[in-house]
Amino acid sequence: MITTLTPNPSVDRAIVVDDLRRGEVLRASSSRVDAGGKGVNVSRALASMGGETVVVLPSGGPEGALLETLLDGADVPRRTVAIDGSVRMNISVLEPDGTTTKLNEPGPRLSAADADALLEAALEGTGEGSWVAGCGSLPPGAPDDLYARLIARARERGARVAIDSSGAPYVAAVAAGPTLIKPNREELAELVGRELDTLGAVIDCARELVATGIELVAVSLGRDGAVLVTADETVHARAIVTDPVSTVGAGDCMLAGLLFGLSRRDTEGGSLADALAEGVAWGAAAVRLPGTEVPKPADLDAVPVTVDPDPDRAMPLDD
Ligand SMILES: Nc1ncnc2c1ncn2[C@@H]1O[C@H](COP(=O)(O)OP(=O)(O)O)[C@@H](O)[C@H]1O
Numbered sequence: 001m002i003t004t005l006t007p008n009p010s011v012d013r014a015i016v017v018d019d020l021r022r023g024e025v026l027r028a029s030s031s032r033v034d035a036g037g038k039g040v041n042v043s044r045a046l047a048s049m050g051g052e053t054v055v056v057l058p059s060g061g062p063e064g065a066l067l068e069t070l071l072d073g074a075d076v077p078r079r080t081v082a083i084d085g086s087v088r089m090n091i092s093v094l095e096p097d098g099t100t101t102k103l104n105e106p107g108p109r110l111s112a113a114d115a116d117a118l119l120e121a122a123l124e125g126t127g128e129g130s131w132v133a134g135c136g137s138l139p140p141g142a143p144d145d146l147y148a149r150l151i152a153r154a155r156e157r158g159a160r161v162a163i164d165s166s167g168a169p170y171v172a173a174v175a176a177g178p179t180l181i182k183p184n185r186e187e188l189a190e191l192v193g194r195e196l197d198t199l200g201a202v203i204d205c206a207r208e209l210v211a212t213g214i215e216l217v218a219v220s221l222g223r224d225g226a227v228l229v230t231a232d233e234t235v236h237a238r239a240i241v242t243d244p245v246s247t248v249g250a251g252d253c254m255l256a257g258l259l260f261g262l263s264r265r266d267t268e269g270g271s272l273a274d275a276l277a278e279g280v281a282w283g284a285a286a287v288r289l290p291g292t293e294v295p296k297p298a299d300l301d302a303v304p305v306t307v308d309p310d311p312d313r314a315m316p317l318d319d
């Protein structure tokens with residue numbers, strides 16, 4: 001079972017325009033709405049692929065009701081904490097060349113009781129061998145140590161914790177020693193406070209974090225795929241996508257595929273490279289879909305993944 005916690009979920013509206021120009025009236029050629037928020041997307045991808053998952057989230061207001069309707073429509077099991085404020089709406093503006101501009105709202109204020117209730121709901125049913133994934137930004141009012149507390153409490157139960165966040169909550173979570181983190185390159189650079197221009201620099205940095213006690217450091221690298229570093233192994237995988245449509249949620253789908261692959265490894269065996277390849281395949285498939293749509297099993301066929309552990313290459317990698 002993979003439980004995801006999204007303290008700051010969203011309704012994602014993706015708007016397609018020919019050319020984004022500031023200060024002008026632009027006519028959209030199309031738009032769509034998806035359930036959003038990083039853990040919500042991880043659970044949506046898992047549910048779409050037949051994985052066992054439950055999403056934990058706060059919900060309130062008209063956007064909260066819409067979010068719950070969207071989750072019901074996708075058969076994603078959920079545990080919600082009712083809040084006074086309204087779930088946020090995040091906007092992505094997509095241009096034909098694949099450029100994506102994201103406008104993320106801060107989200108509704110959470111009380112201390114809301115944050116505690118989310119934590120309890122995320123821990124419900126977790127135990128030896130299960131995964132809990134704490135994902136995304138924290139809304140106003142949520143304490144910066146929310147994910148760090150999740151890690152400590154889950155560890156007492158023998159559960160494994162994956163974290164994908166940003167800013168101060170991410171720093172606090174990393175210091176608390178989660179089982180797995182999945183920063184993208186910019187988030188990793190922010191965590192360690194230096195530029196990361198080559199695959200080798202990313203890998204060195206991931207190894208430093210592994211040395212602090214994080215078992216698995218997965219770094220997503222956009223079109224350059226992803227690396228997965230443990231104390232004993234370093235693997236790199238990527239899939240070439242020639243027709244990207246929307247990168248929104250690709251990192252979440254990549255994390256979902258990786259957790260799916262790692263869980264399958266628990267029961268059926270297999271290599272870390274297989275688990276990473278699963279993640280990269282899900283991420284690459286997501287990029288070929290509109291808005292924050294998550295892939296289905298049939299979408300994976302179109303994106304062959306290569307495993308290529310060559311640390312000395314500059315990024316972006318040559319094709
Ligand atoms: N342009 C692309 N071509 C192929 N795969 C991509 C592309 N962009 C993203 N991906 C896939 O999605 C994953 C996550 O993308 P990334 O942009 O690194 O994450 P995030 O959304 O967290 O910033 C990558 O590891 C890769 O598998």
Ligand SMILES: O=P(O)(O)OC[C@H]1O[C@](O)(COP(=O)(O)O)[C@@H](O)[C@@H]1O
Pocket residue numbers: 008010011012035036037038039041090102104135136137138166247248249250251252292
């Ligand atoms: O919690 P944050 O960091 O504001 O991000 C939330 C947004 O990120 C998403 O999970 C998409 O992820 P990416 O931005 O990594 O593509 C959206 O569904 C959501 O609107």
